[in-house]
Amino acid sequence: MAGAFWCVVEDDRKGAPKKVMAEVLGEATRLGGGPVEAVWLADKVTDEGIRQLGAWGATKVWLFEGEAYAPYRAEVWTPVVAELAGKEQPRAILAPVTSRLREFVARLAARLGAGLSADSVAFAMEGDRLVATRPVYAGKLLSRVAWAKTPWIATLRPNVFKPADAQADRTAAVERVSATAPPATLKLVERREEVSTGLPELTEAEIVVSGGRGMKGPENYVILEDMGRVIGAAVGASRAAVDAGWRPHRFQIGQTGRTISPKLYLGFGVSGAIQHLAGMRTSKVIVAVNKDPEAPIFKIADFGIVADLFEVVPALAAEFKKLLEK
Amino acid sequence: MKIVVCVKQVPDTATQVKIASDPKTIDTAGITWIVSPYDEFAVEEALRIKEKRGQGEVIAVSLGPDRVKETLRSALAMGCDRAIHLNDPAWADADTLATARALAAVIKQEQPALVLCGRQAIDDDMGAVAAQVAEILGWPCASWIMEETVDADAKSIRVGRQVEGGLEIFDSPLPCVLSAQKGLNEPRYPTLKGIMGAKKKEIKDVKAADLGLGAGGSQLGITALEALPPRPPGRIIPGTVEEAAKELVRALREDAKAI
Numbered sequence: 001m002a003g004a005f006w007c008v009v010e011d012d013r014k015g016a017p018k019k020v021m022a023e024v025l026g027e028a029t030r031l032g033g034g035p036v037e038a039v040w041l042a043d044k045v046t047d048e049g050i051r052q053l054g055a056w057g058a059t060k061v062w063l064f065e066g067e068a069y070a071p072y073r074a075e076v077w078t079p080v081v082a083e084l085a086g087k088e089q090p091r092a093i094l095a096p097v098t099s100r101l102r103e104f105v106a107r108l109a110a111r112l113g114a115g116l117s118a119d120s121v122a123f124a125m126e127g128d129r130l131v132a133t134r135p136v137y138a139g140k141l142l143s144r145v146a147w148a149k150t151p152w153i154a155t156l157r158p159n160v161f162k163p164a165d166a167q168a169d170r171t172a173a174v175e176r177v178s179a180t181a182p183p184a185t186l187k188l189v190e191r192r193e194e195v196s197t198g199l200p201e202l203t204e205a206e207i208v209v210s211g212g213r214g215m216k217g218p219e220n221y222v223i224l225e226d227m228g229r230v231i232g233a234a235v236g237a238s239r240a241a242v243d244a245g246w247r248p249h250r251f252q253i254g255q256t257g258r259t260i261s262p263k264l265y266l267g268f269g270v271s272g273a274i275q276h277l278a279g280m281r282t283s284k285v286i287v288a289v290n291k292d293p294e295a296p297i298f299k300i301a302d303f304g305i306v307a308d309l310f311e312v313v314p315a316l317a318a319e320f321k322k323l324l325e326k
Numbered sequence: 327m328k329i330v331v332c333v334k335q336v337p338d339t340a341t342q343v344k345i346a347s348d349p350k351t352i353d354t355a356g357i358t359w360i361v362s363p364y365d366e367f368a369v370e371e372a373l374r375i376k377e378k379r380g381q382g383e384v385i386a387v388s389l390g391p392d393r394v395k396e397t398l399r400s401a402l403a404m405g406c407d408r409a410i411h412l413n414d415p416a417w418a419d420a421d422t423l424a425t426a427r428a429l430a431a432v433i434k435q436e437q438p439a440l441v442l443c444g445r446q447a448i449d450d451d452m453g454a455v456a457a458q459v460a461e462i463l464g465w466p467c468a469s470w471i472m473e474e475t476v477d478a479d480a481k482s483i484r485v486g487r488q489v490e491g492g493l494e495i496f497d498s499p500l501p502c503v504l505s506a507q508k509g510l511n512e513p514r515y516p517t518l519k520g521i522m523g524a525k526k527k528e529i530k531d532v533k534a535a536d537l538g539l540g541a542g543g544s545q546l547g548i549t550a551l552e553a554l555p556p557r558p559p560g561r562i563i564p565g566t567v568e569e570a571a572k573e574l575v576r577a578l579r580e581d582a583k584a585i
Binding site: 074100102109110114117118119131134137139141142145146148185186187191194231249274275278281284285298307312315316319 | 337339340363364449456469489545549579582
């Protein structure tokens with residue numbers, strides 16, 4: 001019997017899986033290469049969270065529950081999951097790209113002596129093997145990759161894969177793993193929360209509004225935040241705006257910032273330098289507003305308006321408001 | 327305090343890349359090569375640690391063909407003390423794991439107190455090597471570092487790691503492996519004196535056999551590179567700002583179903 005497709009769970013630190021897991025479990029199910037199982041490490045999990053994983057398609061949840069697993073430390077997670085993998089011989093190990101799972105999965109791959117395809121945007125079963133597609137060279141090319149042996153280890157770019165529909169009649173068996181977690185050498189001192197904008201996280205948002213050099217200064221981002229609140233969008237920035245000190249680096253979209261793949265991207269006063277495109281080119285629908293009709297972003301935009309963003313943003317926000325109040 | 331910095335040579339972001347005839351690699355003719363930007367943050371931070379402590383040694387390590395010497399020269403010009411070039415055709419198709427094994431082997435020989443890498447190289451964007459080196463060495467690791475402070479007796483390091491919604495501050499014993507995120511520092515430009523001085527610094531060539539490693543060992547292979555599928559042509563919406571805004575919202579709702 002073919003080994004399972006493991007999906008490592010990203011959670012909200014409060015016992016519930018993040019909704020990106022619907023994408024990972026949905027893709028694992030669609031591939032049909034083996035039973036779909038979740039692997040969850042946390043200090044606490046909820047029954048509702050386990051139900052959710054089952055409804056998204058996990059047939060089993062391998063549960064590592066204990067104080068040792070929070071906060072996440074690769075040196076603690078790696079040996080226990082590697083040990084289980086040695087016993088269970090999963091065929092694939094998949095995880096969403098998040099700050100901790102990208103590191104964890106890399107470390108796990110080294111432990112298992114297995115190949116890793118990071119930030120994958122497509123998969124296919126070709127006969128008896130998995131192949132993955134991933135963007136390379138600032139998203140200018142796609143690379144097709146395959147593994148020398150199992151387990152096939154990969155991370156998945158969020159917002160790219162079709163999420164599983166939650167089906168309440170699907171349930172997951174729970175298998176608690178009693179592992180001896182090694183002592184952690186990394187000690188958490190504190191967590192510094194960023195001042196919340198009240199808007200979604202950039203990498204998780206379905207809609208992203210982005211402001212570039214055309215924003216003219218830090219004080220003007222408030223108009224994008226206002227629009228963000230109307231349509232539930234995260235607000236990002238180009239490197240030019242970040243390097244000018246208008247926005248903190250965590251809001252930067254692009255090669256030296258965050259990679260996003262929202263359903264809808266709206267760029268205002270963004271020229272569309274290659275390094276910016278590298279971070280948003282897989283967005284499904286791209287809108288560009290720029291005074292300069294020659295701005296490179298219009299080459300990849302689905303819709304463009306050539307006009308002053310300071311006139312367009314209020315008009316657009318008003319139209320969105322009208323639409324959503326209907 | 328001895329620090330190893332891992333650097334990678336990559337095509338300049340603005341360079342046009344063409345697929346070679348194989349078609350698993352890029353055509354390297356006419357490419358401008360640079361030090362991967364995140365690795366420059368790593369080099370800069372290593373130099374700052376050394377300068378702050380008033381002593382120490384910073385060793386730049388890179389894996390790749392002959393042209394990689396240029397990248398190591400740049401690191402030396404910034405201020406690294408010496409360099410090691412993992413230069414062997416055996417590593418031509420190295421994936422992240424084969425690369426990490428080679429780096430870990432040389433790090434084991436050097437026994438530094440700290441290893442710094444960039445968070446990812448901007449060519450293949452895997453972002454895996456730092457964590458994999460740490461695993462092979464059995465050291466702790468922390469990725470996407472925004473700040474660090476080495477304690478006075480160089481036994482531990484306090485690091486701030488960027489996570490969703492904030493920073494997590496950890497104390498780690500040394501030795502450990504860190505990967506640098508943008509925002510950690512502002513890399514210096516090499517001075518003329520630095521560039522001249524770099525010519526006299528040592529770049530040691532190391533072969534796989536010197537590290538007791540054989541050829542191969544890659545677990546992930548590229549089967550083909552492909553051009554991006556073309557995006558359907560876009561549409562510039564004409565009219566006054568009010569008309570265009572109205573039409574855009576209609577199109578997003580009815581045609582694109584994006585809102």
